[in-house]
Amino acid sequence: MLSCGQAGRSLYWDALKAAASIDTSPATRARRKRGEAMSNTIAADGRRLTRRSFLAATAAGAAAAGLASLTGCAPQPSASGSLAETGDQAPIDEGTWIAAACWDNCGGRCVNRVLVRNGEVVRQGSETSHEDSFGWLQQRGCPRGRARAQQVYGEDRVKFPLKRKHWQPGGGENARGDLRGTDEWEQISWDEALGYIAQEAERIYRDFGPTAVIGTKALAVGKILHQLGGHVNLSDTSSAGTYSFNLGPLGLPSQDLGKLNDRFDNKNAETIVLMGGNSAWSSGGSTMNNFNEAVDAGVQFVYVGPSYNATAAYFDARWIPVLPGTDTAFMLGVCYEMLAQGVADLDFLHTYCVGFDAESMPADATTDEHFRGYLEGAYDGVPKTAAWASALCGTPVDDIVWFAETIGRDHAVMLMHNYALARCNGADNVPQLFMTMGAMGAHFGKSGHACGGAYKTYAGAGGPELVTMGKTGLPATKNPVADTMPEPLMWQCIQEGRYNSTGAAYGTEFNAETIKEADFKWLCVEGRNTLQTAVGTMAAMEAIKKLDFVTDVAYTFDTTARFADIVLPCATEWERVGGFPGHQRSRETLVVYNQVTEPLWEAKTEFEIGRALAQKLGMNPDELWPISEKQAFFNQIATSTYLTPGGETAPLVTITADDIAEWGVDGEPQEGDIALADFLAAGCYTVKRSEGDAYSFIGYADFVADPTANPLPSPSGKFEIYSQYKADTLNAMGYSPVGTYKPYPNYVESPEGREGTFRDREVGGEASEYPFIMYNPHYLRRAHGVMDSSPWLREAWANPVFLNAVDATARDIADGDTVRLFNAHGATLRTATLTETIMPGCVALPHGAWLNYDADAGVDRGGMDNVLCGQVTSGMGTSGYNNYNCNYEKYDGEALVPDCELPQRAVEVA
Ligand code: SF4
Structure with a gap:
């Protein structure tokens, strides 16, 4: 019998390979619409495609999603902290089902339910609170959500505060930055950990000022940094790429x-x-x-x-x-x-x-x-x-x-x-x-x-939005430092001690090239896996040696934690009082989650970490966190709203005086569309839709009906196919020669990319040293780098590199061979999967695998895409994840161990 992983891989890739040769000409499509059997279809390679293979092909997406049920039947880990299996016979009606969180930046926001029995999570499931229909969709989860328990209770959790053994406060030689990533670890107390951070914060801000500090998010330590004078920001284009440009003027x-x-x-x-x-x-x-x-x-x-x-x-x-x-x-x-x-x-x-x-x-x-x-x-x-x-x-x-x-x-x-x-x-x-x-x-x-x-x-x-998440009531803090450097160049900026402060992406206006000198000392990471996702991990491993201090607030011992000096164990969303995932599921759905367990091991929430650090620094924590976590959650529920069919904005949740007394919070009773207990039990609220209801919407309908009365946000009030703003801004930012960008959309060469696959960048000429274009498709095994060490997901998704079959065969590479992928930025190993479903000249290396660097061999054995990404940018200073050049060859060195046979990355303390 196939394991879940074997079944998924085989079905999925067989289906895709069949799909690759389907004739999709208009004539064939027309026949399909008329319901003709597919048995007459001749595939591009001359094979006769059967109805069965066609059905298999069209089921490929379903096969991907179908793994949810395969994984869902697997045994669940215990809540004791081990991965002890409780067997797959746990009855679904014994215990308490709780709507729990699935929270990372995957692209979905699903209802994730866990069955808790005797304090242990014994099963996971998804939404069942109402029937599923097009008008009222269930918010079902994927295999990653069903494997969350392996992350929350995983061996690779950061279980207590950690200090890198040879790091000492004071900067310079004391930091032993050369040992980052290879040093041993010591378990320390919370008091010691916060003491180190407070001590270094005082020294660095006193001697070097706020521009010596790079911060990521203002969750716990980041809020404190704002009080200490601020930090240099990162202009992050990781998700939206060039769509993080200020698009209003267009x-x-x-x-x-x-x-x-x-x-x-x-x-x-x-x-x-x-x-x-x-x-x-x-x-x-x-x-x-x-x-x-x-x-x-x-x-x-x-x-x-x-x-x-x-x-x-x-x-x-x-x-x-x-x-x-x-x-x-x-x-x-x-x-x-x-x-x-x-x-x-x-x-x-x-x-x-x-x-x-x-x-x-x-x-x-x-x-x-x-x-x-x-x-x-x-x-x-x-x-x-x-x-x-x-x-x-x-x-x-x-x-x-x-x-x-x-x-x-x-x-x-x-x-x-x-x-x-x-x-x-x-x-x-x-x-x-x-x-x-x-x-x-x-x-x-x-x-x-x-x-x-x-x-x-x-x-x-x-x-x-038809439903809108409410506000916590916690005060926002503001970073007093306006300077922003492009995240795709951050490691180079650290090395060179200078950066181009052109403003932050997403809606704000960029400014012209503004070079600033900086002597960076402290990289303060939270809510992010910076070494994993900020372009150029090889450059990062070098640049990070230069710093005095690297801190991380993390719940798994991920790539960034491994290169830090002090790591604070953070509670997962299952260990909090409850909350809302950061982004909404859709305009029709608001997902909410409950607490599953008290914080595990010595983990604390960001709320607790921030308050404790504030106290250590002699600040008043009540100024930054004046209400309890429970009150903040309650406030968020109470201020959530929905749009009535009549167009009114109304409270979403009904809250009674008894609810308020039971929660022990401040608040007023209110009438909404769903009772508090029902909302929390369901794990979401979804507007029930129907054809032609009051919520129908046609984008730009008002503008097209009357462009004068309903202008767009551009200078002309229209779509700007000629945008002076765009050209002037991009040409002034300092990443491309002036005049590169025209006010209309013109073709611009990438620093690497298509031209880079040819010698002397002559398209159509001789191949260059790196004749392939690598791109990084998101992968069902993980959400970016999150959950990559889950044993179930590793079994289900092997994380190969996908190579065009013709290209690979010409290099004498067969399915299952280990290949070395390399370019000017780094090298990594993966097992090859040959396919006709990607274009010749392409290499698809799934995004987000964790670094497993073999310094002796000079190669990453983890298949990390970011190892092949470099400190290269153009235009608005965006990331270039999907068009770096590379090459590959069969690897004759030590064979790769399948990822699913590797242990989770537990921290070993000295
Ligand atoms: S990982 Fe994303 S898509 Fe999968 S269950 Fe969780 S929220 Fe949904």
């Missing part, structure tokens, strides 16, 4: 989110285009339910990206292959073709946009150049034809031509992008160009048409 909402149509409208499209992303994995599959009606209605799905992934397979999408980081070239080719085919809507472009052509230039334009002129080669002599684009993006010309016709003005099309295409160097024009492509087809403001971000909760579901 006419778009922040991160381009919330302006798709209501999910009930998806079925009214002829075609839904998904550009990048993989909801089936990153959001655990749940958000894909937003498309259920569209699937049933036979809407055509198109997936654009470097691989035919689980999401594409689930939707039986036509795959348009585009090499990582070349989406700008692809979209320019599409726009040119739309013009050439006469399927661009010039009326829409002239009415609702500025800068498409000479007829619609904005008032603040400083040049006569416009987008149409650029497309036609008027300024550089290069028409951006499908053939021009194809050479850069690797997409067959016929696919570009077909795509342009398909998204033309005469078709009802929804264009949805994820952020994968924006997490690339050279992608700074992606937001403006995606919007331009949508405008050329007039895909705004109408039923069946949409254009915007489909990310996490917004995947195919636009519109304003």
